[in-house]
Amino acid sequence: MESGADEVVFDCDDYRIYRSGKMDRLCRPAREPTGLDPATGVTSKDVVLDPDTGVSVRLFLPTSPDPSKKLPILVFYHGGGFLVESAVSPQYHNYVASLAAAAGVVAVSVEYRLAPEHPVPAAYDDAWAALSWAASAQDEWLAEHGDSARLFLAGDSAGGNIVHNVLIRASFQPAPRVEGAILLHPRFGGNTFLEGEVEAKAKDMAMIWEFACPGAVGGADDPRMNPMAPGAPGMENLRCERMLVCAGEKDWLAARDRAYYAAVTTSAWRGSVSRGGVAWIESEGEGHVFFLKKPDCARAKELMARVVAFIAGA
Template sequence: MDSTPGAGEIAFDCPFFRIYKDGRIDRFQGTDTVPASLDPHTGVQSKDVRFSSDPDLSVRLFLPGHSDPARKLPLLVYIHGGAYCIESPFSAIYTRHLNTVASAAGVVAVSVDYRWAPEHLLPAAYDDAWAAVRWVAAQALGERGAEAEPWLRDHADFDRVFLAGDSAGGNIAHHVATRAGVEGLPGLRIAGVVLLQPFFRNDGPDKLMEIIYPSSSGATDPRTNPAYDPNLKKMAAQKALVFVAERDHLKERGRSCYEALKKSGWEGVVEIVETEGEDHVFHLFKPGSDKAAELVKKFASFLNQDSGARQCL
């Protein structure tokens, strides 16, 4: 019998994973992966590219079919959800989602990997996502030491970059956009941010966040609660779109982010869209539904508003 203190004692339990007091985790889903490939349904190609050797992390790139090399496409940097503990860009659910969005919107997409909690406590995921976006910026600048990635350099418009994510990934995308506004991100112009049913903290206790982000200041931490972020007004984007779902227990946290942006002094335009009768990340679990199709259509439209194609010179 294991006599390690906390062995077998559960610290946090949910249908997707279980965390023990000794730091172990059992994952019940969100660990399977599928290879990059040509998607027969959308014609979108994908491939995996390493952006960091320490830690060892990659992105999955998505390129729409029949991409014209003389026409630059908007660039979507997408950060997956999964409560910081499960899922990846290489899972079937996110590969399908990015194939769909890349096809519908006609964008090049970069799906970002980050280290899981609790093995790697927050802010590791925030830092990994920032490193991925800086790698994209290095591609834009043609920096020495950054191996050229032709899908980005040949097809992506680095003046039309969008940051997006769902659930925990929405939180991370918001953080990256704000950090870019504070620190700068030479080589990229962040045109917009899309948050799909984002996972933010509210003013109450949050057992999961207490476990996976022990160094956090708590409910008022600006990384996890935009209402307390003094730099929110500096968010590097011209516009933002927040999706919430009527039956989602996180709905009010998404609304709180929307309200915080409006009150912060940020000079961009923010819009909120609520899907009636649906729950958290329904578009991932029911991708063939009419309401999922409506969400993707709105998402795609947002990525293409006022964004005429630029010609290669």
């Protein structure tokens, strides 16, 4: 039995957290190389945004049937609980390349800093900086092929949480116009358990959040983790024109994601009553971010088609 500072307080396939605040990353995925992906016809490259912090992005440019046609720009934030994963891992490289090809977008996948070495809000700050950079079209791919007037945000799990917080931040400081936001199984929590939540899992997720964000006010009721907590900015502050919220029926986050969707639809958010506003898709029988693990299954293809349709405005 371990005790004291060496006691393990959380253990999973990807990482192990100790009471001392130390963390072991148990899964360190290889870095997927950039270049032309024969499977999708998408070309990728890496761009460093800040040499001091190491924040970078991986850009994905699909083969366009009409080189003169400008493509929507999609800024993507990967998941991993703010603790693990990467924009350049095979899992996220392959997913974003497939999304860029299917939707016909120039994708900007963000390599933000991870906790505990860089506690939250570092991830939010990096996400904001990447959005501002993408909208400014400083890179030649974005300048030549991207349409900054059609800007989208997307993210899975912790990345979906980041999307929400970037949209809230955009209501308090100057920001580019965001046409649409796609929240894929977004990671939210709270101190009060919801119907359908597994209490032990919710407690673990609250502990992980406080580990990633030691300055969290109110634990899992910190407004950045619980958008419906007392004192959290109202959903009317969301700064995007349209939204797609996605959940998995058997995901441990499903109850939170349904509550988030309900809160948006019943709010005074301008998008909730215009142009179809906020849309919802729940993948029957599927768990958390299943589309990353089983990209070729029927439900993953169905979800991809819905995301592509959303970007197209359908």
